[in-house]
Amino acid sequence: MSAPSTEPPTDRRRVVVVGAGLGGLAAAVAIHRTGLADVQVLEAASKLGELGAGIQVSPNCSRLLIRWGVDKYLSNNVVLPRYGRVVRWQDGEVLSQAPMMPQIQEKYGFPHWHVHRADLHEALRKIVDELKIPIKVNAKVVSADVDGASVSLHTGEKIDCDFIVGADGLRSTMREVVLQGEEASPPFVTGDYAYRFTVPTDDMVDDPVLADCVQVPMAIGWWGPRMHVVGYKLRNETIFNVVTVFPDDGTMDNTYKMEGEIDHLRELYDGWCPQVKALIERARPGTVTKWKLMDLQPLQSWHRGKLVLIGDACHPMLPYMAQGASQAVEDAAALAQCLRHLPLSDVGSVFQQLRHSRVTQIQKYARTQRGKNHMLDGPEQEARDATMRDASAATRSAYAWSWAAEDGEPPKPWNEGLFGYDAEEEALKRISKLGYPARIE
Numbered sequence: 001m002s003a004p005s006t007e008p009p010t011d012r013r014r015v016v017v018v019g020a021g022l023g024g025l026a027a028a029v030a031i032h033r034t035g036l037a038d039v040q041v042l043e044a045a046s047k048l049g050e051l052g053a054g055i056q057v058s059p060n061c062s063r064l065l066i067r068w069g070v071d072k073y074l075s076n077n078v079v080l081p082r083y084g085r086v087v088r089w090q091d092g093e094v095l096s097q098a099p100m101m102p103q104i105q106e107k108y109g110f111p112h113w114h115v116h117r118a119d120l121h122e123a124l125r126k127i128v129d130e131l132k133i134p135i136k137v138n139a140k141v142v143s144a145d146v147d148g149a150s151v152s153l154h155t156g157e158k159i160d161c162d163f164i165v166g167a168d169g170l171r172s173t174m175r176e177v178v179l180q181g182e183e184a185s186p187p188f189v190t191g192d193y194a195y196r197f198t199v200p201t202d203d204m205v206d207d208p209v210l211a212d213c214v215q216v217p218m219a220i221g222w223w224g225p226r227m228h229v230v231g232y233k234l235r236n237e238t239i240f241n242v243v244t245v246f247p248d249d250g251t252m253d254n255t256y257k258m259e260g261e262i263d264h265l266r267e268l269y270d271g272w273c274p275q276v277k278a279l280i281e282r283a284r285p286g287t288v289t290k291w292k293l294m295d296l297q298p299l300q301s302w303h304r305g306k307l308v309l310i311g312d313a314c315h316p317m318l319p320y321m322a323q324g325a326s327q328a329v330e331d332a333a334a335l336a337q338c339l340r341h342l343p344l345s346d347v348g349s350v351f352q353q354l355r356h357s358r359v360t361q362i363q364k365y366a367r368t369q370r371g372k373n374h375m376l377d378g379p380e381q382e383a384r385d386a387t388m389r390d391a392s393a394a395t396r397s398a399y400a401w402s403w404a405a406e407d408g409e410p411p412k413p414w415n416e417g418l419f420g421y422d423a424e425e426e427a428l429k430r431i432s433k434l435g436y437p438a439r440i441e
């Protein structure tokens with residue numbers, strides 16, 4: 001990294017974003033908002049959209065989306081959960097129930113949302129359209145020149161630019177460019193698969209077993225040996241999103257997504273409490289998908305030359321903390337500030353410095369949370385449950401970690417470190433601490 005220059009950049013930059021997932025669209029919006037860049041998004045798929053159903057958006061992410069105006073296109077589609085509840089797998093005992101909304105909004109100034117991924121993607125796309133940022137579909141990037149800055153498509157077309165953002169997800173081609181063969185280890189299996197499906201809430205309200213799940217909006221986690229189930233309402237409370245995580249059964253060796261089998265779901269969760277079994281009975285054939293959950297060895301570097309990776313391309317997150325998309329959006333916000341204030345040659349290294357320890361900490365606890373959700377019944381699980389049942393214990397929350405604060409700040413409770421963070425503000429603070437001149441508006 002060069003010594004900070006005395007002048008912030010003033011030249012307009014052409015930025016290419018590879019990938020139009022949640023991270024790529026967020027990056028396009030955040031970078032456009034700097035007023036200093038002409039952004040173009042390239043997407044390999046022939047149609048824009050998002051697979052899967054629900055996503056939890058915590059206030060560290062909603063504060064950015066609201067600042068960027070995305071909420072106006074979400075309207076009734078977001079659900080505000082009143083509680084986060086953890087339930088024992090076998091008998092349905094409620095082990096803990098922590099308040100979420102409006103307490104989260106009151107404490108952190110921004111809401112926690114449950115939203116359909118397709119709705120969030122669509123809202124981001126509408127902002128992208130409003131800002132007149134072009135998105136090219138059927139544009140699979142196959143290589144990149146990180147010195148001169150250009151990308152080449154599968155069609156042979158070459159697109160010149162000044163900077164490249166690799167937001168091309170877990171199976172990233174841009175990651176291969178950053179690594180250039182060194183330490184390139186492909187994504188590996190975590191040992192878990194997931195089934196995802198939704199149930200209309202109209203089918204649940206009159207069911208004596210399921211009505212309790214939908215009376216008020218909440219996130220419910222049923223925790224059991226080696227498996228768990230999560231459920232919450234989406235789309236103006238009209239559908240109930242269900243994700244079930246269970247051990248790899250070797251049926252997905254050659255794929256990461258396939259149609260799910262309801263009989264297999266029944267078999268897996270036989271012996272679980274009546275609510276879980278009733279949810280499975282409500283799953284409709286043809287609507288259940290089966291996913292392989294993958295992870296990646298930590299990368300030494302997230303950047304090379306004029307290319308920076310964001311989101312799942314460089315730091316996929318296991319879903320136990322529900323932070324993958326939120327962290328991709330935080331990346332987008334921080335990267336935009338780097339592009340706004342730094343010479344291009346320093347953007348990659350400062351971006352990585354800003355983001356690395358935060359996402360590594362979340363990844364670490366997401367992996368630890370897996371063990372906590374999936375404990376085998378026995379003394380350790382009994383101790384875990386006793387703590388969660390004890391309403392007076394500070395550690396009662398399902399996520400009772402301590403946030404190791406950076407930059408000489410003292411450690412904080414987990415939620416404060418995670419939810420109370422403003423990625424744009426933190427980036428600005430750190431950039432100015434490193435001695436770069438702040439741009440005068």
Ligand SMILES: Cc1cc2nc3c(=O)[nH]c(=O)nc-3n(C[C@H](O)[C@H](O)[C@H](O)COP(=O)(O)OP(=O)(O)OC[C@H]3O[C@@H](n4cnc5c(N)ncnc54)[C@H](O)[C@@H]3O)c2cc1C
Pocket residue numbers: 018019020021022023024042043044045054055056057139140141142167168169170171172173174194243291293310311312313316317319322323324325326327328
């Ligand atoms: C079961 C499950 C539950 C989850 N729940 C949550 C949650 O509640 N909250 C949360 O925050 N996160 C959650 N996540 C994680 C979250 O979904 C991901 O971390 C996030 O969507 C990653 O976004 P991304 O934009 O980095 O990558 P992706 O969404 O993978 O987008 C990459 C895009 O790049 C395109 N692309 C790929 N290669 C190329 C190429 N060569 N050229 C051009 N385009 C290309 C792809 O087609 C795609 O559109 C969950 C994940 C799982 C599996």
